[in-house]
Amino acid sequence: xxxxxxxxxxxxxxxxxxxxxxxxxxxxxxxxxxxxxxxxxxxxxxxxxxxxxxxxxxxxxxxxxxxxxxxxxxxxxxxxxxxxxxxxxxxxxxxxxxxxxxxxxxxxxxxxxxxxxxxxxxxxxxxxxxxxxxxxxxxxxxxxxxxxxxxxxxxxxxxxxxxxxxxxxxxxxxxxxxxxxxxxxxxxxxxxxxxxxxxxxxxxxxxxxxxxxxxxxxxxxxxxxxxxxxxxxxxxxxxxxxxxxxxxxxxx
Amino acid sequence: xxxxxxxxxxxxxxxxxxxxxxxxxxxxxxxxxxxxxxxxxxxxxxxxxxxxxxxxxxxxxxxxxxxxxxxxxxxxxxxxxxxxxxxxxxxxxxxxxxxxxxxxxxxxxxxxxxxxxxxxxxxxxxxxxxxxxxxxxxxxxxxxxxxxxxxxxxxxxxxxxxxxxxxxxxxxxxxxxxxxxxxxxxxxxxxxxxxxxxxxxxxxxxxxxxxxxxxxxxxxxxxxxxxxxxxxxxxxxxxxxxxxxxxxxxxxxxxxxxxxxxxxxxxxxxxxxxxxxxxxxxxxxxxxxxxxxxxxxxxxxxxxxxxxxxxxxxxxxxxxxxxxxxxxxxxxxxxxxxxxxxxxxxxxxxxxxxxxxxxxxxxxxxxxxxxxxxxxxxxxxxxxxxxxxxxxxxxxxxxxxxxxxxxxxxxxxxxxxxxxxxxxxxxxxxxxxxxxxxxxxxxxxxxxxxxxxxxxxxxxxxxxxxxxxxxxxxxxxxxxxxxxxxxxxxxxxxxxxxxxxxxxxxxxxxxxxxxxxxxxxxxxxxxxxxxxxxxxxxxxxxxxxxxxxxxxxxxxxxxxxxxxxxxxxxxxxxxxxxxxxxxxxxxxxxxxxxxxxxxxxxxxxxxxxxxxxxxxxxxxxxxxxxxxxxxxxxxxxxxxxxxxxxxxxxxxxxxxxxxxxxxxxxxxx
Ligand SMILES: Nc1ncnc2c1ncn2[C@@H]1O[C@H](COP(=O)(O)OP(=O)(O)OP(=O)(O)O)[C@@H](O)[C@H]1O
Ligand SMILES: [Mg+2]
Numbered sequence: 045x046x047x048x049x050x051x052x053x054x055x056x057x058x059x060x061x062x063x064x065x066x067x068x069x070x071x072x073x074x075x076x077x078x079x080x081x082x083x084x085x086x087x088x089x090x091x092x093x094x095x096x097x098x099x100x101x102x103x104x105x106x107x108x109x110x111x112x113x114x115x116x117x118x119x120x121x122x123x124x125x126x127x128x129x130x131x132x133x134x135x136x137x138x139x140x141x142x143x144x145x146x147x148x149x150x151x152x153x154x155x156x157x158x159x160x161x162x163x164x165x166x167x168x169x170x171x172x173x174x175x176x177x178x179x180x181x182x183x184x185x186x187x188x189x190x191x192x193x194x195x196x197x198x199x200x201x202x203x204x205x206x207x208x209x210x211x212x213x214x215x216x217x218x219x220x221x222x223x224x225x226x227x228x229x230x231x232x233x234x235x236x237x238x239x240x241x242x243x244x245x246x247x248x249x250x251x252x253x254x255x256x257x258x259x260x261x262x263x264x265x266x267x268x269x270x271x272x273x274x275x276x277x278x279x280x281x282x283x284x285x286x287x288x289x290x291x292x293x294x295x296x
Numbered sequence: 297x298x299x300x301x302x303x304x305x306x307x308x309x310x311x312x313x314x315x316x317x318x319x320x321x322x323x324x325x326x327x328x329x330x331x332x333x334x335x336x337x338x339x340x341x342x343x344x345x346x347x348x349x350x351x352x353x354x355x356x357x358x359x360x361x362x363x364x365x366x367x368x369x370x371x372x373x374x375x376x377x378x379x380x381x382x383x384x385x386x387x388x389x390x391x392x393x394x395x396x397x398x399x400x401x402x403x404x405x406x407x408x409x410x411x412x413x414x415x416x417x418x419x420x421x422x423x424x425x426x427x428x429x430x431x432x433x434x435x436x437x438x439x440x441x442x443x444x445x446x447x448x449x450x451x452x453x454x455x456x457x458x459x460x461x462x463x464x465x466x467x468x469x470x471x472x473x474x475x476x477x478x479x480x481x482x483x484x485x486x487x488x489x490x491x492x493x494x495x496x497x498x499x500x501x502x503x504x505x506x507x508x509x510x511x512x513x514x515x516x517x518x519x520x521x522x523x524x525x526x527x528x529x530x531x532x533x534x535x536x537x538x539x540x541x542x543x544x545x546x547x548x549x550x551x552x553x554x555x556x557x558x559x560x561x562x563x564x565x566x567x568x569x570x571x572x573x574x575x576x577x578x579x580x581x582x583x584x585x586x587x588x589x590x591x592x593x594x595x596x597x598x599x600x601x602x603x604x605x606x607x608x609x610x611x612x613x614x615x616x617x618x619x620x621x622x623x624x625x626x627x628x629x630x631x632x633x634x635x636x637x638x639x640x641x642x643x644x645x646x647x648x649x650x651x652x653x654x655x656x657x658x659x660x661x662x663x664x665x666x667x668x669x670x671x672x673x674x675x676x677x678x679x680x681x682x683x684x685x686x687x688x689x690x691x692x693x694x695x696x697x698x699x700x701x702x703x704x705x706x707x708x709x710x711x712x713x714x715x716x717x718x719x720x721x722x723x724x725x726x727x728x729x730x731x732x733x734x735x736x737x738x739x740x741x742x743x744x745x746x747x748x749x750x751x752x753x754x755x756x757x758x759x760x761x762x763x764x765x766x767x768x769x770x771x772x773x774x775x776x777x778x779x780x781x782x783x784x785x786x787x788x789x790x791x792x793x794x795x796x797x798x799x800x801x802x803x804x805x806x807x808x809x810x811x812x813x814x815x816x817x818x819x820x821x822x823x824x825x826x827x828x829x830x831x832x833x834x835x836x837x838x839x840x841x842x843x844x845x846x847x848x849x850x851x852x853x854x855x856x857x858x859x860x861x862x863x864x865x866x867x868x869x870x871x872x873x874x875x876x877x878x879x880x881x882x883x884x885x886x887x888x889x890x891x892x893x894x895x896x897x898x899x900x901x902x903x904x905x906x907x908x909x910x911x912x913x914x915x916x917x918x919x920x921x922x923x924x925x926x927x928x929x930x931x932x933x934x935x936x937x938x939x940x941x942x943x944x945x946x947x948x949x950x951x952x953x954x955x956x957x958x959x960x961x962x963x964x965x
Contacts, residue, residue, distance in 0.1 A: 045891075061670060094813060096812075096813075115812075115817075116646055116656060116812035116813060117812045117813075117816055117817045117818070118815075120812065120813050120815035121815040124813075124913060125813070125814065127812055128809070128810065132808060132809055132810035132934050133805045133807065133810070134803045134805075134806030134810065134811070135807075136802060136805075136806060137799070137802055137803065137806060141799060141802075144453040144799070144813045145796075145799045145800065145802075145803050145814070145816075146815075148796050148799070148800075149800070149814045149815040149816045150810075150814070150815055153813075154795070154796025154799075154800065155796070156792075156824055158795065158796070159792045159794075159795030159796055159798070160788060160791060160792065160793055160795075161791070162787075162791040162794075162795070164791075164794065164796050165794075203810075206810075207814070208813075210815060211813050221698060244828050277487030291542065295909055
């Protein structure tokens with residue numbers, strides 16, 4: 045049984061078909077890449093997986109459970125986490141609070157009556173866990189500053205950290221390297237590899253940086269105009285003629 | 297059958313007036329993104345000016361009409377666009393709504409002051425003889441006022457069609473209405489079409505005002521509120537987008553009102569109370585059930601940019617040392633004030649300042665729903681009313697202890713808030729606020745007159761409680777009691793804001809998408825915010841009725857709901873001090889104006905309204921902005937001092953440094 049199984053997902057936006065019968069699986073602990081030219085439907089596919097968009101047809105299974113009708117937050121609690129192509133941070137909150145709120149949301153330990161009695165201060169355990177993630181991502185020095193003050197690269201790291209705090213079984217990354225310089229990209233890739241090795245988190249990665257994809261993912265799927273045009277081991281897919289024409293060809 | 301036709305014919309003229317304002321609403325909403333709740337006030341202004349020139353100064357009908365509809369009203373629209381709304385294009389829907397609310401609060405008061413005291417009687421219509429009767433299809437008759445409406449509406453519609461068909465500016469406006477983003481991309485000058493739309497819609501609102509005025513014996517704001525709400529219902533029917541649908545919606549509403557009045561048994565309670573409040577009920581039902589209004593979050597504001605990040609609170613940018621000193625200063629100041637009030641102040645000031653405490657409690661409910669939840673609710677006064685009436689009825693009619701009654705009122709208000717939140721939260725932004733407005737109006741018109749709720753014509757008395765050795769009918773004891781309640785509620789709000797609920801709400805306001813994707817249930821968090829806020833308002837309402845000794849519907853009029861929001865957001869919606877300052881301003885400013893400066897106390901409302909119009913510039917509240925500036929000043933002095941000391945003792949530097957002020961850098965670009 046696969047961790048994630050998307051079957052024949054179809055999504056239309058008034059006229060255009062953004063996804064046409066797209067199927068994809070991710071196994072436990074695996075790193076899968078998803079590439080395709082601009083407007084191919086990659087972000088739309090993520091949104092359908094997470095429930096931010098309702099697909100017209102097809103289903104999504106997670107751990108063998110049909111979650112097609114689940115609301116977003118319930119999917120998240122099952123073990124989905126994602127980052128966004130257009131950064132979506134909680135303006136006005138500090139970096140540490142981003143991590144803390146994700147931790148609380150995961151465990152569902154927040155209780156209104158605890159707030160009322162002022163018992164909601166972060167516990168030792170929670171502080172320890174946020175500290176660990178801050179160290180992992182090298183964000184200790186900005187832990188107490190509001191996210192508006194961060195550079196784009198570090199803001200992306202906060203998104204990654206927030207996603208990791210929910211202890212996901214599957215991490216969906218939407219172009220994590222866009223807006224980062226070569227050095228930042230490299231250290232991000234390293235962090236992700238470490239997380240994957242340490243926690244056995246499966247990753248589904250959308251990325252334009254082919255080197256990043258090549259070094260990171262074992263399997264690869266290619267979308268073009270909403271169609272899945274290739275899927276298989278990374279090296280084979282990248283060597284495929286149709287893929288080179290549709291995707292790589294226009295970039296060389 | 298004949299009856300039916302008669303009601304339809306009777307309903308059409310009224311419906312046409314609704315339709316004119318509905319078209320104005322849609323036109324400005326689509327061209328500038330502002331849902332102008334002040335159109336009722338603008339219609340009122342037109343009627344008042346018409347009254348002034350025609351009745352007081354004896355101008356003949358035609359010059360008076362032309363002056364009002366073609367000069368004054370478009371001019372007002374132009375000024376509003378140029379002076380206020382043009383600068384709001386990129387701001388959040390809430391900022392736009394608050395600015396419009398400020399205008400809706402200030403404008404009628406300005407008009408009242410200008411009109412002077414006393415009633416404005418004897419306004420006549422623009423037809424040469426209001427009482428002339430015209431026959432249609434045999435025996436259906438319309439009088440001059442109704443004929444004036446029909447003819448004017450037909451002319452206005454024809455003019456609109458011609459404008460939109462054949463003139464360049466009309467075509468541009470149409471393009472903007474149909475697809476604001478595309479037109480902007482195509483390089484159409486949005487400023488010009490927005491000015492034109494504001495002038496045009498203001499003229500139509502003015503026309504509606506002049507046409508409606510002769511139906512009442514004297515000019516009064518209430519008629520224009522009903523006009524506005526009916527127009528909102530018609531605009532909602534048109535999904536705030538479609539101008540022909542808005543026209544149709546207005547006319548249908550007029551007809552439905554007549555039909556309802558005609559066919560319900562005339563003596564029944566429902567007929568008496570439901571007829572005037574039908575538009576409110578229709579609006580509420582439309583918002584909840586009309587397909588196409590629900591779940592359209594992305595289209596709630598056609599021109600909205602991303603929400604700008606709220607500036608961090610002043611308290612976030614000061615050092616520990618400064619925080620400590622302001623806290624100490626605060627405690628000393630409050631202790632001194634309490635001493636002065638209890639042992640030096642006279643009865644008048646004691647009562648006034650007790651009022652400050654009570655209103656501060658009510659305003660804390662707005663801190664929760666607006667400051668923390670990010671929603672504008674226009675029915676906080678209704679929750680206060682629920683608290684007040686419950687306290688009164690349980691204490692007087694049932695005979696319970698009044699404290700128990702007050703708590704029960706708060707709990708009931710919280711429950712109603714949660715129940716209301718469930719359907720309303722599927723709406724977003726402006727629709728949510730409109731639904732709370734409709735709820736407030738329904739409550740006031742349908743439920744308050746009922747004997748066992750609002751007491752009907754009789755006011756229900758509220759006793760003061762006796763707690764142990766303290767009899768709170770002593771005003772000083774009652775002051776202390778209110779102070780304790782306020783402190784408890786403030787602590788509650790602070791704890792919740794710091795706790796998980798506060799964090800969830802912050803996250804949802806920052807990015808609802810991301811908040812959901814880490815497992816936060818948006819509906820649950822918002823329902824909690826609504827219920828908490830309603831409960832606090834209910835508690836405040838109970839206190840207010842205790843203070844006054846009666847549960848008085850006049851203390852809970854829905855217009856006050858506008859004023860409450862406006863007062864709180866124009867001071868500071870996100871902090872507890874803000875709510876308390878707002879409470880002080882709301883109670884003390886009118887007294888200062890009338891007793892010390894000798895001007896009408898309505899000027900207070902005008903000032904609050906104008907303050908709210910500033911909201912877009914200082915979304916954290918004018919007061920908070922001032923506080924931040926002065927804190928920054930003190931911090932600089934302090935830093936300079938610290939730097940000098942560091943220079944003389946080079947080893948002992950490092951603490952007391954302020955975090956560098958955050959640069960508001962838009963993260964979502
Ligand atoms: N909310 C929406 N409404 C209408 N069309 C949409 C919407 N979201 C996406 N689309 C369209 O669906 C198609 C796929 O878009 P999507 O954002 O999924 O592409 P992508 O592969 O993520 O591209 P990129 O590499 O630029 O991020 C595009 O043609 C886009 O215009
Ligand atoms: Mg994308």
